[in-house]
Amino acid sequence: MIPRTLFDHEHEEFRNTARRFMTEEVMPFHEQWEEDHLVPRAVWKRAGELGLLNATTPEEYGGMGLDRRFSMIASEEIARACATGLNGFGVHDIVAGYLNNFATHEQKLAWLPKMAAGEAIGAVAMTEPNTGSDLQAVKTRAVLDGDEYVINGAKTFISNGTNCDIIVAVVKTGSTGKGSQDISLILVEADRPGVVKSKPLKKVGMHAQDTTMLFFEDVRVPKENVLGGVPGQGFYQLMKELAWERLSIAVSSVTGAQAAFEHTVEYTKGRTVFGKPIFDFQNSRFKLAELKIELAVAQNYVDRCMELCLRHELSSEAAAAAKLYCSNLYSRVVDEGVQLHGGNGYMLEYPIARHYIDHRVTRIYGGANDIMKELVARTI
The missing domain is CATH 1.20.140.10 (Butyryl-CoA Dehydrogenase, subunit A, domain 3)
Structure with a gap:
């Protein structure tokens, strides 16, 4: 068949690193992680040391400033080994993408270096129990109260839900009734009062991947936590x-x-x-x-x-x-x-x-x- 031409020598060296990591430090322990429904945080830190997390994050924010092909290689090696406990790495990478594109300089400095190092783990709180793929129908609402937003609602199928330290939450901040114009993305630190994590969800497969529900009960965050600085840009x-x-x-x-x-x-x-x-x-x-x-x-x-x-x-x-x-x-x-x-x-x-x-x-x-x-x- 047609040979792949997408990668150069540097990419293949990165692949070798990822493959060794999978062979030596992941697969011998994956069955235990399936029983625990969780990948230990030490594994995240080791992946960070090897440059397997958020490779595209700019160097000024603790990453390596590499192109998306490196993220692609990490995903390929996880899939090749069927090490689905590490699928949360991809969600973590997506959170870094939201921060890279829409966060303030201060927010990037606060979170991206720790995420690249595997010291802080990201999650996206998007899906809700009764909305599925219809993002414009989310019920979780953030109401402005002075200089803070107060968030109430429930999210489900949250990858990295147990381990997460920072959450990108999809919420309604407006009341125009125009769907997409009412949606915002808000950064929520997982240790804030009112953030509640469920026990791991019982899934058919992917047992090692950390998946939970998240509940927001009068969670207060600074209004500056709205990504992009202006509400209504979330969609x-x-x-x-x-x-x-x-x-x-x-x-x-x-x-x-x-x-x-x-x-x-x-x-x-x-x-x-x-x-x-x-x-x-x-x-x-x-x-x-x-x-x-x-x-x-x-x-x-x-x-x-x-x-x-x-x-x-x-x-x-x-x-x-x-x-x-x-x-x-x-x-x-x-x-x-x-x-x-x-x-x-x-x-x-x-x-x-x-x-x-x-x-x-x-x-x-x-x-x-x-x-x-x-x-x-x-x-x-």
């Missing part, structure tokens, strides 16, 4: 960052699918039925050939989207298309992989089973895939 700010979030989901999906494919090929070549390897049956080879082609096409599209992202030309519909196609493809690859494994495909000692329980959410988070279809349909 625009979300749209600016959501393209990258959806592309990053596409990156993880196509890489996870490739890993699932490789595990399946290895298994079918080593497992014998009716006197010959499963791979030697024409049905198996043809199914795998189709998946190989689809994966190559998906990877090339994702790499092209990354090229556009590097030039700040990635459109929301292109990112939505990447997220939609790659997450759907991940499901197809995993389903075929489980089937070709037979009964062993349902056993967690085989990597394909871990992909099976962990992958499904890629078609939901970052905006459900039906919403992705709507975003693309609007451009027709």
